[in-house]
Amino acid sequence: MLKDLAFLVVGTVLVNNFVFARFLGQCPFLGVSSKLETSIGMGMATTFVLTMTAVAAYFIQYYILEPFGLSAFLQIVSFILVIASLVQLVEMIVLKISPTMYNAFGIYLPLITTNCIVLAVALLIPQKGYNFIESIVFGLSAGLGFTLALILMAGIREDLEFADVPEALRGPAIVFLTAGLLAMIFLGFTGLVPL
Amino acid sequence: MANTIITSILSMGGLGLAMGAGLVLASKKFAVETDPRVDSVLEALPGANCGACGYPGCGGLARAIVDGKAPVNACLVGGEAVAKKVAKIMGVSDVGAAGDRKVARVLCQGGKEEAKFKAEYTGVKSCRAASMVNSGPKACPFACIGFGDCEKVCPVGAITMGEKGLPVIDEEKCTGCGLCVKECPKMVISLSPEKNEVHVRCRATMKGKDTRDACKVGCIACKQCEKVCPFDAIHVVNNVAVIDYEKCRNCMKCVEKCPTKAITSAFAKRKKAVINDTCIGCTICAKNCPVNAISGEVKKKHEVNAELCIGCSICAEKCPKGAIAMVRSEGDIKTSSCNACAEV
Numbered sequence A: 001m002l003k004d005l006a007f008l009v010v011g012t013v014l015v016n017n018f019v020f021a022r023f024l025g026q027c028p029f030l031g032v033s034s035k036l037e038t039s040i041g042m043g044m045a046t047t048f049v050l051t052m053t054a055v056a057a058y059f060i061q062y063y064i065l066e067p068f069g070l071s072a073f074l075q076i077v078s079f080i081l082v083i084a085s086l087v088q089l090v091e092m093i094v095l096k097i098s099p100t101m102y103n104a105f106g107i108y109l110p111l112i113t114t115n116c117i118v119l120a121v122a123l124l125i126p127q128k129g130y131n132f133i134e135s136i137v138f139g140l141s142a143g144l145g146f147t148l149a150l151i152l153m154a155g156i157r158e159d160l161e162f163a164d165v166p167e168a169l170r171g172p173a174i175v176f177l178t179a180g181l182l183a184m185i186f187l188g189f190t191g192l193v194p195l
Numbered sequence B: 001m002a003n004t005i006i007t008s009i010l011s012m013g014g015l016g017l018a019m020g021a022g023l024v025l026a027s028k029k030f031a032v033e034t035d036p037r038v039d040s041v042l043e044a045l046p047g048a049n050c051g052a053c054g055y056p057g058c059g060g061l062a063r064a065i066v067d068g069k070a071p072v073n074a075c076l077v078g079g080e081a082v083a084k085k086v087a088k089i090m091g092v093s094d095v096g097a098a099g100d101r102k103v104a105r106v107l108c109q110g111g112k113e114e115a116k117f118k119a120e121y122t123g124v125k126s127c128r129a130a131s132m133v134n135s136g137p138k139a140c141p142f143a144c145i146g147f148g149d150c151e152k153v154c155p156v157g158a159i160t161m162g163e164k165g166l167p168v169i170d171e172e173k174c175t176g177c178g179l180c181v182k183e184c185p186k187m188v189i190s191l192s193p194e195k196n197e198v199h200v201r202c203r204a205t206m207k208g209k210d211t212r213d214a215c216k217v218g219c220i221a222c223k224q225c226e227k228v229c230p231f232d233a234i235h236v237v238n239n240v241a242v243i244d245y246e247k248c249r250n251c252m253k254c255v256e257k258c259p260t261k262a263i264t265s266a267f268a269k270r271k272k273a274v275i276n277d278t279c280i281g282c283t284i285c286a287k288n289c290p291v292n293a294i295s296g297e298v299k300k301k302h303e304v305n306a307e308l309c310i311g312c313s314i315c316a317e318k319c320p321k322g323a324i325a326m327v328r329s330e331g332d333i334k335t336s337s338c339n340a341c342a343e344v
Helices: A002-015 A026-031 A036-068 A071-097 A099-108 A110-114 A116-128 A132-160 A172-187 B002-029 B036-044 B057-066 B079-090 B127-132 B149-153 B179-183 B208-214 B224-228 B253-257 B284-288 B314-318 B330-336
Strands: B102-106 B159-161 B167-169 B189-193 B234-237 B240-243 B272-275 B324-327
Touching: A002 A132, A026 A099, A026 A110, A026 A132, A026 A172, A036 A071, A036 A099, A036 A110, A036 A116, A036 A132, A036 B002, A071 A099, A071 A110, A071 A116, A071 B002, A099 A110, A110 A116, A116 A132, A132 A172, B036 B057, B036 B079, B057 B079, B102 B167, B127 B149, B149 B159, B149 B179, B179 B189, B224 B234, B224 B253, B284 B314, B314 B324
Parallel strands: none
Antiparallel strands: B102 B189, B159 B167, B234 B240, B272 B324
């Protein structure tokens, strides 16, 4: 049991990292990764939303959608509803805790709603047939994987500021190249855990 | 089929209600108390987000004003009217000096006629480009180049290029945002308080003779203005006269004296002191007048010699009875020295 959960964590954070292996959530990944501090904050906020979404998705799937036979056509609608509400909640909490952070996030905070990792986590839970504990761990590790990707990228981008980048590659170009290289590195984790 | 529709509506409606209720509770629990004054101050500000105050947009200034970090009259664009509104919101009675509004002024008079050209420039019609070629086409390296970079950058259209090839600034339209000051490669535009009407319109720091050779209206550092100034407000520093705007009282004596007419002011705006009947003959004004323009016997109404009066308004400030009014022209007397209520 515990071994399965450990495999799930390693599998979600490293092997099937949502950003580098599934290529989801690219928008905030490139948008908020220019400073280490804000990227950590964004990672935390997204992790919170992901974990809560996983819990909510589990309950909605098994206590509302399946008993009434609605999962075929109401799954996405209901998950989006939950995600949007959770993001609203996170927005309130962040504004309360750190207005500076709130300003630094800017548009990317409400955009967690449209972060495809969140919807992917909600949709993957019934698809993979995770139980309650597994759902929570899955959501949490999806968030941790996203945070890891953001922190790696932000660290590299902070150093890139001082690098002598060829003029044609300055700005977004070098960032996309870096993201591609990181994704290739993460390919090396393939086969680390039995899935 | 109908059953599916009903359960869908009920389950989604219920979910929506539950989420909505949760958010309502959360918004109460996590409510951030913002100072309501910030919003009302923001409403009073012009909302142009020009940044002339030094804060990022009007919102930034509104927060700074409420936090007490900025004065109520910090908005240069809004001027006195906005300062009064903000002061009312903040409960401050003292608006601060209304003359704080700053406007841009061109500190060069070397037009096509006055300044000598050392070369003919035929390149790109931009001051910045021209200034890079041997400091510009004019003989004076400090002279306005006159391609109108400032005119292009002005967001309110207050700058037009005049006939002399120099920018003319409409002080009414100018918001004091300072964009032209930054744009000018020769730095001949500067912001100064609107109330100051006397300006040394030359920045040439060459020796007097060199300035004279390059331009007819340059400051030759003769120091005559320094000697004639009754208020110690003008000094020759680094071969060019500089006015201390704090001390200058717009008396325009230096303007009269300047041999090259490098110092300018609008003589039409020169004020004159007028003493009305509430004068008790205390002689304080006569003693304080720097040019001895006031005469009169003790305990009798004093008179101002309009020929001599330079409009410095020291007498008006010193008069214990408030019997002296500073007026611009004959027409102003009626409005500014009505004492009908004081006599009742």
